[in-house]
Amino acid sequence: MPAAQTSPGRWTAGVIAGLLVLTPLLGWAGSLGFAPAVALAGLLTALSVRIRTEDRALLLALFTALVWACASAFWSPWRPADLEGQTGLKLVFMLALYGCAVSAARAVPKFRLPRLLSGLATSAGMxxxxxxxxxxxxxxxxxxxxxxxxxxxxxxxAIKNVAQGLYVLTLLAPPALAAVSGRTRWVLGGLLGAGIIGPALVFGYDAPLLALACAVLAAGLVLGLPFLGPRLLAGLSAGGVLLAPVLAKGAFALGLDERIAPFLSESWLQRLGYWRKAVEWIWARPLPGWGLDASRAFGPGIQLHPHNAPLQIWMELGLIGAVAAAIVWAAIFSGLSRPTRTPAAAAASATAVAYLVFGAVSFGVWQEWWLALGALSALACILVLRARPIDVSARSV
Structure with missing residues (x-):
């Protein structure tokens, strides 16, 4: 095959391999570094972008959300002090560059996938x-x-920063397991499970354990119902986003927060307080929302953001933003529906559910490193969806 035909594939695979090599270091030493790392990967692979017909609904929803978010900045009470705080502008670049990085996983020639799968498994294990x-x-x-x-x-x-790696590992563990087969999968599964559960218990972090449990349930559902399971998850995720203010308001009205409060830690009690305030602000202006980054202006009741992605989207972008987000998640899960049982589809569903869970209890929607980690997770899932799992243990040395 001529060098001109092999060079783009080799370049794209090399960029992705470099990103996977950096992943353990960034997950351990500096999760904020995922933002520039994934952005650079997207920039370096921009010429390999592949857009499929079935991606149109997802891309249209993302573009609609982006335009609406940027427009809403004009009526937001939050005014950034400098260019760094211009979230709308950053979202434009993030959607473009992170999107290119995700698309690069489709441009890698299939004969180069085994090495990348091995790199993904090794990265997660490290x-x-x-x-x-x-x-x-x-x-x-x-x-x-x-x-x-x-x-x-x-x-x-130190503990707080190291514990950030738990979120990275929980998201990458499912595709890493789907990337291998044979006894390698069992050994790697034990290592990854211990790497999530052990540190989460030692450091006192509940969210990774909750996300892991939900991810396992999602994977089991998709393995058991490969065609219907992802569609059920699509409906649950879209419904969860659209009905978030109603469900939260109903829970508070029934006093469920007061009933469980004695059993919660201080951090969870703080989250409940944020969610109650967010619901109040959402119902005060449900259609247009309060504008991009508006939750930053509602202290001290809410510090930075509500620590709940659906509530933050409703609060800042209103009904239009919520509908766009619901379409995005419905499209992601629906695209994983398969006629037969596929471990890769189950793994991708598990990662998507884990990302939803983390977003519902931990991070702000617009945080650069968090969106970059979502793009990296999507990239990893696309790699395993395109390839057969490898059995490292069966290889001759």
């Missing part, structure tokens, strides 16, 4: 090992890193 080491040593490795770069070593700061 991150799991790093998190286990940090859990056993109380983040000793990260503390050494802070000392080397001249930053003050605060134990709580």
């Amino acid at each position: 991150l799991a090992f790093l998190l286990l080491f940090e859990a056993v040593t109380s983040a000793a490795g990260y503390k050494v890193l802070l000392g080397l770069i001249g930053q003050a070593v605060r134990p709580d700061y």
